[in-house]
Amino acid sequence: MSASVKDVAALAGVSVGTVSNVMNRPEKVSASVSVRVQAAIDQLGFVRNDAARQLRAGHSSTIGLVVLDVRNPFFTDVARGAEDRAAEGGFSVILGNSDEKTDREATYLELFEVQRVHGVLISPLGDITARLRQLRDRGIPAVLVDRTSADTSFSSVSVDDIDGGTLAVEHLIAQGRRRIAFIGGPMEIQQVADRLEGARAAVAGHPDVSLEVITIDALSVLAGRAAGTRLVSRLAQDRPDAIFAANDMVAMGVLQALMMQGANVRVPEQIALIGYDDIDFASAAVVPLSSIRQPSALIGQTAVEILLEEAADPTRPPRQVVFQPELVVRESTA
Amino acid sequence: MSASVKDVAALAGVSVGTVSNVMNRPEKVSASVSVRVQAAIDQLGFVRNDAARQLRAGHSSTIGLVVLDVRNPFFTDVARGAEDRAAEGGFSVILGNSDEKTDREATYLELFEVQRVHGVLISPLGDITARLRQLRDRGIPAVLVDRTSADTSFSSVSVDDIDGGTLAVEHLIAQGRRRIAFIGGPMEIQQVADRLEGARAAVAGHPDVSLEVITIDALSVLAGRAAGTRLVSRLAQDRPDAIFAANDMVAMGVLQALMMQGANVRVPEQIALIGYDDIDFASAAVVPLSSIRQPSALIGQTAVEILLEEAADPTRPPRQVVFQPELVVRESTA
DNA sequence: TGAGGTTATTGAATCGTTTTAAGAACGGGA
DNA sequence: TCCCGTTCTTAAAACGATTCAATAACCTCA
Numbered sequence: 001m002s003a004s005v006k007d008v009a010a011l012a013g014v015s016v017g018t019v020s021n022v023m024n025r026p027e028k029v030s031a032s033v034s035v036r037v038q039a040a041i042d043q044l045g046f047v048r049n050d051a052a053r054q055l056r057a058g059h060s061s062t063i064g065l066v067v068l069d070v071r072n073p074f075f076t077d078v079a080r081g082a083e084d085r086a087a088e089g090g091f092s093v094i095l096g097n098s099d100e101k102t103d104r105e106a107t108y109l110e111l112f113e114v115q116r117v118h119g120v121l122i123s124p125l126g127d128i129t130a131r132l133r134q135l136r137d138r139g140i141p142a143v144l145v146d147r148t149s150a151d152t153s154f155s156s157v158s159v160d161d162i163d164g165g166t167l168a169v170e171h172l173i174a175q176g177r178r179r180i181a182f183i184g185g186p187m188e189i190q191q192v193a194d195r196l197e198g199a200r201a202a203v204a205g206h207p208d209v210s211l212e213v214i215t216i217d218a219l220s221v222l223a224g225r226a227a228g229t230r231l232v233s234r235l236a237q238d239r240p241d242a243i244f245a246a247n248d249m250v251a252m253g254v255l256q257a258l259m260m261q262g263a264n265v266r267v268p269e270q271i272a273l274i275g276y277d278d279i280d281f282a283s284a285a286v287v288p289l290s291s292i293r294q295p296s297a298l299i300g301q302t303a304v305e306i307l308l309e310e311a312a313d314p315t316r317p318p319r320q321v322v323f324q325p326e327l328v329v330r331e332s333t334a
Numbered sequence: 335m336s337a338s339v340k341d342v343a344a345l346a347g348v349s350v351g352t353v354s355n356v357m358n359r360p361e362k363v364s365a366s367v368s369v370r371v372q373a374a375i376d377q378l379g380f381v382r383n384d385a386a387r388q389l390r391a392g393h394s395s396t397i398g399l400v401v402l403d404v405r406n407p408f409f410t411d412v413a414r415g416a417e418d419r420a421a422e423g424g425f426s427v428i429l430g431n432s433d434e435k436t437d438r439e440a441t442y443l444e445l446f447e448v449q450r451v452h453g454v455l456i457s458p459l460g461d462i463t464a465r466l467r468q469l470r471d472r473g474i475p476a477v478l479v480d481r482t483s484a485d486t487s488f489s490s491v492s493v494d495d496i497d498g499g500t501l502a503v504e505h506l507i508a509q510g511r512r513r514i515a516f517i518g519g520p521m522e523i524q525q526v527a528d529r530l531e532g533a534r535a536a537v538a539g540h541p542d543v544s545l546e547v548i549t550i551d552a553l554s555v556l557a558g559r560a561a562g563t564r565l566v567s568r569l570a571q572d573r574p575d576a577i578f579a580a581n582d583m584v585a586m587g588v589l590q591a592l593m594m595q596g597a598n599v600r601v602p603e604q605i606a607l608i609g610y611d612d613i614d615f616a617s618a619a620v621v622p623l624s625s626i627r628q629p630s631a632l633i634g635q636t637a638v639e640i641l642l643e644e645a646a647d648p649t650r651p652p653r654q655v656v657f658q659p660e661l662v663v664r665e666s667t668a
Numbered sequence: 669t670g671a672g673g674t675t676a677t678t679g680a681a682t683c684g685t686t687t688t689a690a691g692a693a694c695g696g697g698a
Numbered sequence: 699t700c701c702c703g704t705t706c707t708t709a710a711a712a713c714g715a716t717t718c719a720a721t722a723a724c725c726t727c728a
């Protein structure tokens with residue numbers, strides 16, 4: 001059906017070894033032969049069969065990436081950073097969306113394993129170090145993304161969510177707020193727990209500041225709005241004067257509830273609001289949202305970099321890279 | 335590094351052919367041998383090398399999917415439908431995000447070609463039938479998604495956007511609206527042009543209904559809000575009494591502008607609003623948004639189905655499947 | 669002219685799985 | 699006991715690119 005190196009070699013009047021050299025080590029081939037072979041390749045429309053190449057090489061030139069949610073702009077940015085860095089090294093990234101479901105996560109890891117990918121980047125759902133260890137035993141290194149490894153036997157690239165939480169709440173306090181509410185959950189999500197911990201740390205230094213924790217069961221607009229609605233149904237003096245939402249989706253929901261017909265809470269005058277992730281929507285909200293920005297593309301790039309190093313030298317000790325988040329101030333807290 | 339069929343065969347005391355049979359045609363193998371082989375597989379942690387399998391088979395058991403924008407919930411739903419249907423047939427889907435950039439699109443097609451994917455699903459950027467024909471010549475069939483093929487030499491699965499536009503505007507008219515505005519653009523996007531055409535068709539039957547077209551240069555929340563802001567700055571009697579936005583993102587932006595502090599337009603009392611796509615956010619908006627729903631997962635499923643048929647029998651004539659969109663009424667027009 | 673050194677090219681082996689034709693084992697019937 | 703038909707298993711040949719040791723071609727200098 002499609003042409004193989006053999007066909008190219010025959011047409012160009014050289015051996016298959018030479019054809020391979022033309023493609024992979026051009027410096028080993030004389031100019032005249034190189035031209036002839038290239039002509040044959042073009043004429044036949046030859047395209048390398050990656051399966052054969054992989055089989056010989058022992059592993060593919062593909063990197064597998066599993067994210068928690070492709071719809072989340074944070075992860076698409078991570079993916080983009082990873083793709084760009086991978087392309088530089090001649091690798092491509094195949095993207096899997098676990099959608100926060102363990103069975104989907106497992107399916108992708110299986111796919112990557114039979115495909116003998118060069119390595120795996122994963123923003124894991126639960127504790128999958130056992131599975132990753134298995135992969136590593138079979139020659140497939142893994143780097144955790146947006147998650148510090150439970151043990152330190154795997155490299156990871158993440159953002160300091162504790163620090164992010166502190167940043168957010170310190171900003172609220174600096175704006176003169178004293179009754180702060182944290183809205184987020186479920187607490188099983190490490191990132192949520194960390195952001196809350198950071199918030200607590202910020203409050204700890206200020207005896208006159210209180211922190212109320214409002215738990216929700218999903219990081220969604222709907223859950224955020226429900227929580228917001230419950231807040232505005234309180235007497236005005238029982239409401240917080242600032243809200244730190246665990247991510248921007250939740251913040252959007254809260255914002256909607258606050259601005260509702262009946263509620264008419266003014267943001268930020270009566271209640272200030274800050275989110276997390278700095279997604280596109282955040283700046284496009286009715287009241288542009290303050291948020292905590294993570295260097296998403298950089299996370300992807302760095303993860304690929306570490307992965308390639310470990311693939312090249314499996315004895316390299318694992319590294320934990322932690323980036324610092326950044327405060328983005330907009331009208332919702334100004 | 336990792337165990338091969340040979341190792342399994344040696345451990346189980348059978349030939350490699352038998353090991354292969356255990357995995358691929360269990361009915362050809364006696365129960366006792368099957369058990370022994372399975373035990374050896376488990377003990378060694380054997381995982382099939384897909385590259386070798388592919389090499390032998392001539393093509394992989396993977397389907398490539400290129401979408402315009404992974405962040406768009408419509409496409410993630412399409413992808414989900416495709417994955418599910420593919421999994422039933424023992425195939426997996428690898429997802430590429432062209433992000434509306436031709437070079438990214440080309441890169442993915444190249445990747446799919448060297449990987450000898452079983453077939454390609456693509457929601458194309460421009461006219462890529464020439465490239466797809468090339469792929470088909472090399473044994474890789476393709477199905478267009480969310481786009482009717484320019485020529486009919488490729489199968490396609492899409493939704494009738496003209497019909498969707500008609501549905502939306504007929505609904506507004508049925509609600510007693512007479513001064514309708516369409517907000518959308520750029521008109522180069524086929525889907526936008528079609529939705530407008532459908533809107534025009536609906537208005538055509540009602541001499542007392544007017545349709546104003548407001549062009550924007552991107553289908554984003556921001557562009558929608560800008561257009562909305564311009565609308566509310568008009569005198570009340572010059573405003574439309576209903577708005578049809580080209581998609582839900584735009585509608586969200588328009589909604590924000592209408593509900594703004596200064597504006598205080600009541601939705602739907604003063605202006606009714608309907609969007610397109612029925613994304614999650616639509617039902618979660620401050621005023622839940624009426625919208626036109628597309629059977630996204632079904633599109634993905636159907637596309638895979640057609641693709642697999644064509645891969646099995648390349649002589650099959652191409653098919654054009656067009657689904658009907660569905661009106662979802664919520665508070666924004668009720 | 670020929671030895672020695674360099675560079676360019678070849679051919680065969682290899683990766684791990686699937687497939688198929690051929691062979692072994694077994695049982696039943698004559 | 700022997701033959702024949704099943705059923706199960708084996709061994710070897712593919713798939714296509716890469717690699718490496720071996721060979722060929724070429725050039726330089728004595």
